[in-house]
Structures are given as C-alpha cells and as structure tokens.
Amino acid sequence: MPRQFLCPVFVSSLWLALIIQSLISSAATYKRPVSGGKRQSFLERTLILLDVNTRSPVKVLNDNFLSLQLDPSIIKDGWLDFLSSKRLVTLARGLSPAYLRFGGKRTDFLQFHNLKNLAKFRGPGPDYYLKNYEDDIVRSDFALDKQKGCKLASHPDMMLELQREKAAQMQQVLLKEQLSNIYSDVTITARSLDKLYNFADCAGLHLIFGLNALHRNPDNSWNSSSALSLLKYSASKKYNISWELGNEPNSYHTIASGSVNSSRLAQDYTLLRTLLQSVRFYSRANLYGPNVGCPRKNAVLLLDGFIKNGGSVVDAVTWQHYYIDRRVTKVEDFMKTRLLDTLSEQITKVLKIVQTHTPEKRVWLGGVGPSWAGGTNNLSDTFAAGFLWLNTLGIAAAQGIDVVLRHSFFDYGYSHLVDQHFNPLPDYWLSLLFKRLVGPRVLAVHVAGLQRKPQPGRVIRDKLRIYAHCTSFHNHKYIRGSVTIYIINLHRSRKKIKLAGTLRNKTVHQYLLQPFGTDGLHSMSVQLNGEPLLMVDNETFPELKPRTLRAGQTIAMPPMSIGFYVIKNINAYACRR
Template sequence: MNFLLLLSLISLRTHGTRTGPDGGWALEPDQNLVQDQVTDPDLVLEPDLSAVLRRVDPRFLSVTIDASLAAEESFMALLSSSKVRTLSSALSPSFLRFGGTRQDFMKFKPHRRKRNLKNTKNTGESCQQLLPWWVEDQLKKNWTLQQQILIKEDLKRKFKKTSFTEVTVDLLNSFSSCCGFDLIFGLNALLRTSENVWNSSNAETLIEYCRSRRYQMNWELGNEPNSFEKKAGIRVDGHQLGLDFLHLRELMSRSGFYRDAGLFGPDVGQPRDHRTDILEGFLQTGAEAVDAVTWHHYYVNGRATSLEDFLDPEVLDTLTLKTNEVMEKVKLLSPTKPVWLGETSSAYGGGAVGLSDTFVAGFMWLDKLGLGATLGLDVVMRQVLVGSGSYHLLDENLDPLPDYWLSLLYKRLVGPEVLKVRKRSSSAQSKRVRTYLHCSNEKSYSRGSVTLISMNLNQNSFRISVPSLLSSSSLDAFILQSDQLNSRSVKLNGRLLQMLDDETLPDLRGTRLPPSDHLQLPGFSLNFFVFLDVQAAACL
C-alpha cells in the first residue's frame, strides 16, 4: 500500500481534459484507478536535509489592501465584516500593506472632531464592533458599481484626487490589530514643491494623528515611482526619491513614537528600461532610510493573456530573471538590506478576468511563493486581500477564492526555513512539475518534519521518487484540485472547500498515508506533502 492510495481516497485521477458545461476547462474523472506499477519514476528528488538554505520572514506570505477601497471612504467599512475578519485572522502573522496607484492621489483630511484618545489597539471593544449584515449587503452591491468607475479611471490613466479622514485610518488600525497583521501605510509621494521635493506637510498631519492614537504602524512613500510620469506628468528620479525617504525617516524619528517603526520602499515596478536606474539612484541616496527594499512583480498583462500563460513554466521562470536583476543591484549598493516583493499577483492591470480569480491562478501564486523564498525574497505581499481588481483572495461576496485556500494551507503547513532540493529527470514533461522544500510549520507539526510543495502543470498524472530519508516516513497529503481550471471553487482531497458559516472555517486536515517510495501527483494539481517522521537535522 503506497501513496497511490490517495487517488482512490479522493476518487479522482486526471486523465485528460474536456469542455465543461459552461464552456470552461474540466478535469476528466477516470474510474480505472492507477495500480502500483514497476516503472521508472518521471522525476527523482534529492533533498538536502542537513542544513537550512535560508530563512524567510515569518510573515513571508503577506497581503495588501489597495488604496482604491478608500477612494469612496464608506467601503472601508467592509473591513469590519465578520466574514472578512475571520478569513483574515487565519492568515496571520502577516504584513498588511495599504497602498497602490491611488495612494499618490489621496490626501489626509481630518474632521478634527473631539475623539476619545485612549489606545484602542489592545481593547477588545473595537474587535467586537462588527458590520451589521444589512449594511454589508448594501456595500457589496454598491462596490460592483464602484468597480466600474475605478476600471474606467485605470483605462484612461486619469486618477481623481480624493481625500480620506480619520475613519480610514481608524478602520485600518482596528482591522490589522484585531486580525494580527502588521500595518504598512503608503504615503502620497506626488505632493511636491516647486523644486520637485516631497512636500511632507500632509504626511506630518497624518503621522501626528496616528501618534496621538498610539497606532502601531509602518510606512511607505509612493507607489511605482517609475510610472509617475505616465500617471501624473511628474518625473522623480531615484536620487531625489532617496532624499525624500531620508526626510520621512527624520519625521518618524522626530515623532518619537515611530522612531523604530518600519519604513519600506521604493516600491518600483519590475526591472524594465529606466526602472533599474530609479532603483540604483534610490539605493545610492536613501538605502539607509529603509528597513527593506521593495519592488513589484506581475507575470503578464491582464488584458492580453490566456489560460495557457498561467500554466507555462517559461512564464513562471521569468520571476527568476527579474528577481536576480533586483538582488544584484541591492547586493552591490546595499548588501545588508532584505528584499521584498511589496506588491505582486498574476497579471497587472487589475488581473485577468476569469483567470486571476480562479483555480488556475494558483499555479502562478504557489510557484511564486516557492521560487521567491528560494531566490532570496524575504516577504511576498499578495495583491489583494479584498477589493480592487480580479486578483483578490475574497470575491465580491467576501467569499474565499481558490488562492485564499491555497494561501491558508501554505500558512499552516510551511515553515520559514528553506531547504535545498535537486531534481533529476529524463522526462520532457518534468519541467511542468515544480517542487520546493521547507521545514514544516512548527505550530502545526513537530520539529524535524518537512513539507514538500509541488504542482503538476501537466494534464496527466506524474510520478515522483523520493529517497529513503523521506520514503520511510508516514505523511499527510493535501491535494488541491478543481473540476475546471477556470472555476472559482477548489477541492481539498476531493472535498469542496467552503466556510461553514461567516465565522467558521472548514476542516483542513490532510489525508494520512503510510510510507512509500513514490508520490503520484494528479494532473493540474497543487500539493503539499508533510513528511512526519523525518527528523531532519536542518529542522531540529
């Protein structure tokens, strides 16, 4: 009895593809389950369990809320939804970045009404003040209309200047505090003087308000400065941007309360043309101001992509090229600084409708987590948790999409210690199988266990051989599949994942299997295998 038992447990093996009832791609169930055969494996894994390759931040998988949610401030109340808070809390520990294109078109405009200045961070009262269901329903209906307005702005690249009040700041603080997130607030960098120097007066007002409320916050300045000229007709070079960050760090120090708070930047777009020059100039003048260097990455254009792109290993491999370009710049000019993906998802331009919000997007997302950790990224911030575009983790009804469940399993199963694993194969299809290895999350499994992350981009099943270090161990298997690649639903070991109610997540336990020399990956599957009895030296 070996790992192939899993196929009978979930009663599904991918044999091919067919067209689903709504025209989507569907997986073809094959009732003739595979039997254990003496054949050469498609792929042989050679892991090194003796030492940690590198460690990522415990908040490695982090999330964002796009500033567009506050373009009409009433929508910020969605962060008080019971469902949103339940789903978000399950993703902690995490950074929560509030920013994006519209942060550079927003100003803080306080109401200056009398307020209770007690520290709300540690009071249970604010965490219990949840959104009434009838208000939530109306906001969700209105958000559909708001999305259309935002999309038109994006297409025309004409962004309306807006303001936000204490309401946005209070809700962000309450949400992040109650959910166990570390908040990063993005400041407007397009407020500039006639000499093209950052005008910090509005930021000073905001920082003073947050200090008076004793809100635990971190800060950023500007979003994708490489596109300022296209968006606003203003060009800011990297040298000046670095000086602006030094000025912000000085303001934080003067406040006293934020002296030791985090400052991250410059949030440049992925390397292309002059964008590397902006990063280089910034590092030369402003590197000492920041605690981590941030950049953004998307694989494809959301308005000109296809399902095949989401399953193309060559598209996935572009992350390596872009990451190495950034890492080389940072290592040369500021070698001690961590490097983060400060904003990332599958497709830019708000995502690819019908793809970025479906099961197939998980191949890009899981590979980015595995490959990013291996390449040296310390934090990866997913655009977005809720709200903007079609790359969200929670849909318009605030229900979890496939990438949410994938993120939740990653959080529960994968530890921060990255392990080295080599692969040998003579199969041409092996390049469509991606594998990464970590120590397991110690909150879920005992020390010494390891978690193998794997995905099969082939439509047919794929066989992996594991060495005796792993094959002698029992394991928990977590197999994610969907009936259609462009479906908004996902199954874990054959069971549909959905909330039991607004405050209750489903059982996410894996299927316990006995030791085996081989793993069989179903076609088009996303997988986590936790080897329980390994006692890996690197994880002890």
Template sequence: MKREMDTCDKRMETIVITASFYDDIHKFVSSVGWDLIFGLNLLLRKPDGAWDPSNAEELMKYTVQSGYKMGGWELGNEPNNYGRKFGCKVGARQLVKDFHTLNSLLGEYPQFDDTEVLGPSVTQLSTDDYFQRFVNAGGGEVVTALTYHQYYEDGSVAKLEDFYNPYILNILYRQIQKGMNLTRAAGTKAKLWLGETSSAWRSGAPGLSDRYVAAFMWLDKLGMSARDGFNAVVRQSFYGGNYSLLDNETCAPNPDYWLTVLFKLLVGNKVLRVISPDSLGKIRAYAHCAETRKSGYPEGSVTVYVMNIDQSPVTIELPDFARNSPLHVYNMLPADDDLLSKFVLLNGKKLQMEDDKTIPNLLRPVKTTRTVLIPALSYSFIVVPDARLHCCM
C-alpha cells in the same frame, strides 16, 4: 548626463482619508492579527521639488496618540510611472533625499524604531532603470527593504494556458535574478521584497485570476521568491479586483485564499534546498522547515510543496528520508475537474466556509509512505512529520 526632473503639474485628484476611516483600518488589522504598512503620499511636494512631510507628520502624531502599532511605512507607489499617470516626475536621486526626510521624521517617534521603511516600489524591473538608479544613488541605505512590483502579463489579454505555461512562470525568475544582481552590484545589504504582486496587471484577468488555475502562478511565486532570498511577498489584493482573495460580491473565499491559508499553516520561514527538479519546468518543487506552531507538527518536520503543470500525473519520491517515513499529503484539485472553477477540493473535500466566521479544519491529510501521486495540473503539500531535520529543530 540626462538630468532627472522633479516637477509636478498638480493635475492629480485629491483623495482624503479621514480619521474615522484610519481608525477602522487599524481596528480591522488588529482584529485579524496583521501588520499595517501605510503608503505615504510622495506627490505632496514643496516649491523646491522636495517631498513635503507635513501631512505624514500629522498622521504619525495621530497614530502615536491613538496607541496604534505600525508594521512599516512606504513612501510613494510606482514613482517611475508618475509622469505618464499624473504629469509629475520625481527622480530617483530626489526620492533617496525624500527617504532621508522620512527617516528623520520617524526618528522623532521611538514607537517607530522597529518599523519597516519600504521603497522605491517601482513597476516591473523590465520597464525602465528607475530601480537601478535608486539603488545606485544610495537607496539601499535609506530603506529597510527594497521593493518592486511583479505581474506576469496584461490581464486584458491573458489566456487560460498562460497560467501554467513554464515560459510565463519563469518571467518571475528572470526578474528576481535581475533584482538580486542590481542590489549586489551596488553593495547594499537591504532586504528585497515583492512589494506588490499577483497574476496579471489591470486588476487581474477576468474569469482567470480568481479561479483555481491562478494557484499555479501564486504558489510558484511564493516558492521561488523564498528560495531566491526575498524576505516578503505582498499579495495584491485581499479584496477588490479580479485577483482578490475574496469574491468581490459575496466575500466568499476564492481558490487562492485557501491556498494561502494552507501555506501559512504548513510552510515555515526557513527555506531548504531542493536538488531535483530544477523548478523551471513542468514539475516544480520547493521545501521549507514545516510551520509547527500553527500546524501542530513536531519540530524538525519538513514541508515540500509540488506543482505539476503537466498534462499527465507524476509520482514524487523523497529519497532523503527513510522509506517507511509517514508522509502527510494535502492535494488540491479544482471542483468538477475544471481549471476555471471557483471552488477547490482538498483531498477530495470541497472547501467552503462553515459559517460567516468559521473556516473548516484544513489539517486533514491523506497519510502514506514512499511515493506520492500528483495529478495532472494540480499541486500538493507533503509534510514529513518525523524528518527530524536538525536545522528545523
């Protein structure tokens, strides 16, 4: 049996997060209603190779003393790449032991009883078997959610047509199934998260990952991961890199920002089954109980979102509902009919901030019945307000 090495050669650059910067993080997170998950430094090691939790303990004490709330803790980031990046190796079995140490530390603070514990946060599952070794060593018992990262391709070589190529989009499907199979085989009941994800690695594809065309990868990922049992998807990134939701120079919203906001307004957590199409071809559809608190739609409403990555328009019917059921349609197209546009049209209206703090009202659907036309290379949200679906009540 190959022995896992747990060594570091101390060639890493030291980066210090000050107390004032940590305060600013919490101030921002609290002001926008987010939950903070903090990534702890796994590369702080003892002479015997075990994780040194002293720095984490200092941080936790400060967090409690400051009255800050935490959404969760992550230990390490992409540990399967440590050897290549840092000349440091932390084996999967050792990482499980390190999580035991983390859990013991968290147990000293009742304030953290309900926080998430995330790991191993490896790179793509196709890279190596680190995730499998972590799970087989009991990793599913030391975390609340098993995490891995997912990107479709290398941002330095990505092409426009890749962003709506069914074969490339289906890379996610294969990786989801692999993750599900590995956890089932190990008998763990831990949740699965995409702990970091976007369109392309190397900070995204320049001129592509921040344009309208990137929405196909993002929306398909949200739908497919929810349908196949993933509890959370962590987007990379809000700011910074070519895949950011906000423009790096102006902070103006990129197209994926508007998609994300509309998704949050219309799509609830409960996933419904879509029989046709199969969502692996050029017409992809997903359905959820509608989000009612943010949208104002009545309980029992249903939201269906459809991607048409074909070159021709398609007509969508919802045969499970009455023929005269009102349908509220939110269609999103690129400005100037350009897939590389940094602006998106919602039912023909260009989406822009009204001022530095105010987003426009997105809940202005086109109302119709029976069928919905989805233009070529576009996506739509369709809400059925009077569906009165019992499981959504």
C-alpha cells in the same frame, strides 16, 4: 538542473542505484502502444526521485513571508466601512502573522484630513446603516472581541447588497482610471484610518501605510505636510504602523506632470526618516521602499541610483511584479512555463543591484499578482491563478526574497483572495495551507529523472515544480523536524514521485488541491483531498484533513494539480531549531 530548483547535492552511490532501479523498472513495465497510439515519452515513463538536504537551510525568510495588500481604492468603492465584518476579520486572521500593506496606484493621490465629524449621508444606503452600527455598539449584532477589544459587526443582507451595487458602479470608474493613468484624489480621514487599523490589529496583521509621494512643492521636493499630520494623529492613538513612500516611482511621468529621479527620491525618503524620528512614537518605526515596478530599464536605473544614494534609510528594499495584463483571456496563458520563469529572471536583476550597494539589505516583493489593472474576471480569480501564485512563493523563497505581499486581500477587481460576498477564492485556500504548513526555513531540493539531457541552445522549462521548507513552527500538529514539500504539476498527465535518501520510508501527510465542480481550471471553488473547502460559519474554518500515505508509498500527482506533502517524524536537523 532547472534554475528554479535549489542547489543540488552530489549524486551518491545510493542515488545511482535508485536511478538504475527506476530505469530497469520502467523498461520492464513499458508496453508498446497499439498501432496508431501515441508512444509515451521518456519523461512520462520515468519515476521521479526526490530528496531534500535536511542538514541546513539554504535561506531563512521572514516569519511574515506570505503577506497581504489592500489598495486605497477600498476607500472610494466603500468597502473600507465593512472591514469590521466578523467574516473578513476571521479570514484575515487565518493568514496571520503577516504584514498588511495599504498601498497601490492610488497611494500617490491619498490625502489625510483629521476631520472626525464629516457630514454623513443619511439616506437609505450603506453609510446610513453603518452609522447606526457604529453609534450603537451595544446592539446584539455589534460585538467586542473580548480577546483583543476589537469592534466587529455582522452586517445585514440589505446593507451588503446596497454596497455591492455601489461597488459595481465604482469599479468601472476605478478601472477607467487604471487604464488611462488619470487618477482622482482619495481622502482618508481619521475615522477611516481608525477602521483600517482596527481591521489590521484585530486580524493580527502589522499595518504598513503608504504615504503620498506625489504631493510636491514647486521645486519638486516632497511636501510632507499631510504625512506629518497623519503621523501625529497615528502617534496620538499609539498605532503600531510601519511606513513607505509612494508606489512605482519609475512610472510617475505617466500619471503626473513631472517625474522623480533617484537622487530626489533618496532625499524624499531621508526626509521621511527624519519626520519619523521627530515623532517620538515612530522614532524606531520601520520604513520600506522604493516600490519600483517591473525591473525594466527605467526602473532598474531608478532602483540602482536610489540604493546608492539612500539605501541605508530603508529597512528593506521593495519592488513589484505582475505577470501579465488584464487583456489575457485564455487559461492556457496562466500556465506557460516561460511566463512562470519571468519572475526568477527579475529577482536576479533586483538582487544584483541590491547586493552591489547594500549586500546585507533584505529584499521584499512589495506587490505581486497574477495580472495588473485589477485582473481578469473568470481567470485571475479561479483555480488556474493558483499555479502563478504558488510559483511566486516557491521561486521567491528559493531566491531569498524575505517577504511577498499579495495584491490583494480584498478590494475591487478580480485578483483578490476574498470576493465581495466575503467568500474565500482558490488562492485564499492555497494561502491558508501555505501559512499552516510552510515555515520560513528553505531547504535544497534534489530531483532525478525529471528531464532529459538538455540539447545545445535549448532551454527546458519544467512543468513540474518542487520546493521544500521546514514545516511551520506555528502548526502544532507536527513536531519540529518535519519537512513540507509543495509541488505544482502543470502536465496534463499524472506524475509519480518517489521519496528517496533522507525522505525514504517516512509517513507522509498529503494535502492535494484540485478544482471543485464542472468548471475545471475556471472553478472558483477548491477541493482538498476530494472534499470541497467551505467556511463552516463566519468564525469557523473547515478542518483541513490530510490523507496519510504509508511509508514508502509513491506520491501520485494528478494532472493540473497542486499538492503539499508533510514528511512526519523525519527529525531534520535544519528544522529542529
């Protein structure tokens, strides 16, 4: 059984009968190819039998399992001022409940200044128009959301076009910084923090704010002055925020003159916990860390020492994973099973370290994306990236990662969920379906007929990946007890899946995602069951209509596709509570 599939159940007599029946059927219907034709492999001819253990979940995850990230670069490129957009808030609300991590590489160059009345540029640019909006909230194009008291705006096209020009220029600067590992300082003011919190609160997201860990004293201890000022301001506004300190501390030697060892990092987090307790409003606030990078040698040593010396200080252990660098330009590289399996190997490393020192501590994937350094245009923002994203969610859930924070919701680069025209990209629609259909209870999957017997010394990595959860309790379309299966088909041929055992002869709702248009896997548009997905307007999602498969009907997964399948009225015991 492949590593990414969950604990198999014992093969019963029913299973044996089903397998024998499938093989007989395959043999009976098999036709020898004409001369010169390519013979079908055993895998292509075999009907795949799928069952799920519905007695009890193997993992129970955080309700906010799929969560989001915003990089502090959003301050430098000017997009922070547009987080009041009705459309952006609507899109973010679609993915709630979730955490919103404000952090990334520029976290450790972020300084807070409590200056509300900075001189503003009054020329014919975005800031000029934005000031008019903020100072005149009674205008018809600026409204308060009556349900939450949120300040939302509809920005004129001219304003957005000017901002896109500004952002395009700044994107080259930000990318240069990322590739050279030489970063300029970022200033966040009280007014900017207000905008950030307004966005998170209006969208139903819980803000996690990353504090600067590279602001250090001459003795290399953490200088907490800026952080304390920010804490006091946030407390005065009663902002409900959780906190973290720094980003990828294992790489500090590449972006700063010094480095931080595990003992010092544990002391820094202990100091931050003390600061939180000293500010009454945050005395019980959550603290997450240490946000180490890919668990290679240096990161593993740092993480191990940190948890040993200060693991009790954090509420969850966080680390980050990016599959490939931005120089990858072939769509085929995004679908290599060897690449997809790297995440499972790294999760195993991290869990082993955490369980050695703090076995009850939750583990978060505190930053994840298809590729680092902003991603690759026409690749990490296309349908092809969805295979990596859903693979991340499936493997992380199966191995008990409590929360996965996607880099990013909206900012510079090409790995975001929403583009700079405020249009959802393929990974957004995938995330929306996941939120609506997939609950936090993970179920064990049993698959038969998926692969041949492994040969000695050979590892078989599957191109068909199947995961199962209880259906989300937040989806009132389905009663408790329903089960959601999600499937990735990386084969270039159709795969047939027969539901068996507890899933047999149940009505199924299919949500099949495929690229829309002539660009194929490079498409930035998605179709659901053959219908393109588009926002109706700035505040209305399209109806996500399922296709009903009759009881006992075989699931046919087209090549290079993604599908969600809700098994209705199964009354699964694991999903009733």
